Amino acid sequence: MVVDDTLFHRYGTKTHGVFWQHDGSAKGHDGLGRGNCFVVVGLIVTVPFLTRAVCLPILFRLHIPKSGVSKPDAARALVGLLARAFPERTLHAVADAAYRGPAWRTLPGNTTFTTRLATNAVLYALPPAPTGKRGHPAWKGEKLGTCTDLATTATWRSTNVTRYGTTSTVKVAMISCLWWGSLHRRQVTVVLVRETDSTRPYDIALVSTDTTASVETLIARYADRWSVEQTIKDAKILIGAGDTANRLRLAVERSVPFAMLGLTILILWYAAHGTAEADLAAARARAPWNRKKTHISIDDMLITFRRARITVISAGQNTLDQNPARPSTSISTAA
Template sequence: MTLPASLLLVLQVTRPCFTKHSFETFCHLVAGTVAQTGRRTVTGMLTGAGLSRLWPHRRAHAFFSRASWDPDRLGLRLARAVIEALLPADAPIVIVVDDTLLHRVGKKVFGALWAHDGSGRGKDKLGFGNTWVIAAIVVRLPFLIKPIALPVAARLWRGKGTISRTDLALEMVHDLAAVFPDRTLHVTGDAAYHSGKVADLPGSVTFTTRLPRNAALFEPTPPPTKKRGRPRKKGAALGPLTAIAKTATWRLTVVERYGRTEFVWITERECLWYGALKDLPVRLVLVRDLDSAKPYDLALISTDHLSITEDLVERYGTRWPIESVFGHMRQDLGVGQAQSRTRRAVERTVPFDLAVYTIVVLWYTAHGHHPADITERRTSQPWYTTKTTPSFSDMVVKLRRTIIAARHIHNPAGQPRPDEIAAVIRAWEAAAA
C-alpha cells in the first residue's frame, strides 16, 4: 500500500516520536483508522489500511501494548505543528480542558470504573468505562466560521483516591507551557475544573473557569496593619452571587460567542475565591443576557488581570468546540472502540485516536480543502440548504477518498514507469556511442 504524499508530509512531524519500524506501523494505522468505515478496533485499523493479509495482526496489537513510543510526546509534537501552522507567531494559545467517558465492557479492562456520563440516561447519569481528561488547542481556520478544537493531550483518570481530573489537566498544561515558554497560554474549563494548584501555574498561563452558584467569595487580601498577629489573608465576605449581581454596576457590550455576535450585560470586580484558590487574586465576571430576568446568567472566575472583560467572556465561549470533538471522535473516528485491556494498550489507543483527529484537520487545512467540497456535498445532499463550511465529517471523507485513490494509482515496486524506461534506453545509447 502506498500512502498519499500529502498525508506523509503531515505525518512526518511525528517522526521523532518513533523508531523506524514503529513509525511505519503508525503511518499505516493512521490511514487505516481514517479509511475504515466499520468498527475501529485494532484489527479494524489493520483492515482499513488494506494490510490484513500482509501483516500479522500481532504487529498492530504490539504497537499499542509493547512498542517504544510515548503518547505524551506525540501530543506535544502535534501541538507544535498546530501552533506553527495555524496560529500567528504573536497570538496567545487558547487551551480547553474537559473530560469524557468512553464506555467499556469487562472487569479486566484497565482503569474502567463507574463514573459520571454527561450523555447517560437516568437521573444519576452514570456509565462504566474509561474517563479521559483531554486538552485541546482552539484555532480559527480560514474556511470555517466557528473556532475548532484540536486535541493534543489526554490522560486517563483512575477514579477517586487518585490524582484528580483537574490536576491531570494542570499537568498537561504544565507540559505545554514548557514547550512554549515564550507564548501566553489561556486555559479554560467548566465549573468542575478548579484547584489550589492553579496558583502554581507559570506566569505566562492564565486560568478561566465557570463559578459554581454556591461559591463563597471575599474581598481581596487587605494590606498589613502592622499590628501583632498573623496578617489577614482574605477580606470581608461578599455574599452570594445573586446579592453581588443586584448591587453591581452593569454595562451593555457586544461579545462573540458560539459563532454568534450578541449584546449582553456584564460587570466585574476583583476578589478571592478562598475555598478553591486560596489567596490567589482573581477577577469575577458576571454576564446577563439582554432579555434575561435573572440576576445573572453566567459567572466566571479568571486569573487573567490584563485582558479586557469581553475577551474573558468570549474565551469561555471557545470552550464549546471541545464538545464537538467528543461527538465527532466517536461518530467519525470510532474513538473508544478498540478492545484493549492491558494498561499500556488502554493508555495509548485513545491518545492515538485523538492524534488522528488532529492529523486529519492538519491535512485538510494544508492539502485537502477546496471550495468545491461544499458544492459537491450540497449537490449530492440537497437538504443541506444552509451549509457553507466543511464539517469534520467532510474532512474525514476527503482524506479517506485520497487514501483509497493512492492505493489504485500506486505503481508497484520494481515495475519501472515509461519515462524511467526511456531514460535508461537513452543512457544505453549514449554509452554505446
C-alpha cells in the same frame, strides 16, 4: 487550551481502568456509565474553512478513580507540561465548573485559568494594605458573599459579545476579588453576565486568574470551550475512538489518544492541503436538497482525505505495474 474529560464505555471485567463513574452523555438521573475516562487537553484554534472554533486534542491521561489523582490534578499536570514546553507563549486554560479546585492555585507564570464560578462560592475583597501594627497582615478583605449578593450591588453595563458564532448584546459586571475556597490568595476577576431580557440576578458567572483581559475576551474565551464537546463527539463517531476494544493497560492507555490524535492530524492536513470551496461545491452537488450547508464538516474532510489516499496508492500501483523490476517497497514509499 481547553480541559475536559469523557467516558468511553467498556464492560469487560478484566479491562484495565474500568469503573462506574460520571458520564455526561448518560440517560437517566444518575448520570453514571461504566468504562475508561480520559482527561483531555486540546488547543482551540480558528481555521478559514469553518465558522466555529475547533479543538485539537493533544494531551491525554487515563483517570483511575480512587487512585489519589483527581481530574483537576491530572488536568493541571497536563497544562504544566505545555507551559514548560512553550515558556515563551502565554497559555490560557479553560474548563467547566467541575474542574475548579485547589489544583489551580499554583500556576506557571505564563498560564491563566478560566472557569465557571459555582453558585455557592463565597468571595472576598482583596486584602487591605498593611497597617503597620504588630501581627501578620490580613490575607483577605471583607466578605463579599456569593454571586447573587454581588449582582445586587454590582455596576452593570451593556456590551456586545461574540459567543458560539453570533454577536449579541448582554449586560456585564466585573469584580476583582479573591475566591478563597478554591484559589486561596490568588487574585481573580469575576464576570457576571445577564441577558437583556433576563429577570434573574445573573445568568452565568465566570472567574479567571487573567486580571488583564477584558470582559468581552473572557466571555468569548469561555464560550469557545464548547468546541471540545464537538471534538469528542467527532472523535468517537467519525474517527473511531469510541470503538476501541482493549483490555491490557498499555493498549487501553494508547488506543484512545492515538485515535483522537488522528482527528488533530486530519484537521491539520486539511488546513495545509484541502480545498474547501471545491469540496463544498462537490458536497452540494451530491446533496442539492441540503441548502443549509455553508461550511465543511469533519465528515467532508475524511472523504477528501480518503480520496487523496486512494489516488496516491493507485498511482503507486500503476507505477509498479509499468516497471516490474522496481522494488516492491515503491508502493509504501508512494503511500
